[in-house]
Amino acid sequence: MKNLIKEIRMELGFTQGELSEKLEVSRQTIISLEKGRYNPSLILAFKIAKLFNRSIEDIFEPDEVE
């Protein structure tokens, strides 16, 4: 699961720590998300989309055809 979290976070001038606070998750979760290490829950994806003011589809791109 690719995503634009790092790019959008930096656009908005947030550190990973700030983003993790706003999303109420750990910094580890942000790091792992940005690295594409795992696929977030739908709830977290909604939170991110809301904070970034974009659609989930704009931010996340599922790895082909699974």
Added chain:
Amino acid sequence: MKNLIKEIRMELGFTQGELSEKLEVSRQTIISLEKGRYNPSLILAFKIAKLFNRSIEDIFEPDEVE
């Protein structure tokens, strides 16, 4: 997490079993999803959206302000 899975599934004339096959998950997962018992992974949400030809935001509605 509310969703319109049951409604759309019935619109399309699928049984729970058929839907579970198309999505490659168990029938239990479909039942639990339709009952709102848990929040799917983002990958499963993408699969459902693709199959239903709608956006994730059209199908799922997160429970208020979490």
Added chain:
DNA sequence: GAGTGATGTAAAGTAGGCTTTACGTAAAGT
């Protein structure tokens, strides 16, 4: 009224999302 198909519940197990803690490194400031 026995058989079949669709929906549902219950319970035990597996896998992975997410947390917590601890440590490493590089850049910048003092």
Added chain:
DNA sequence: ACTTTACGTAAAGCCTACTTTACATCACTC
């Protein structure tokens, strides 16, 4: 040189999404 800030890794643990199996109910058909 030391401190601070931001980013990163590693490992152990918790919780829950999801699986599997088994069984119950209802509607329909034969």
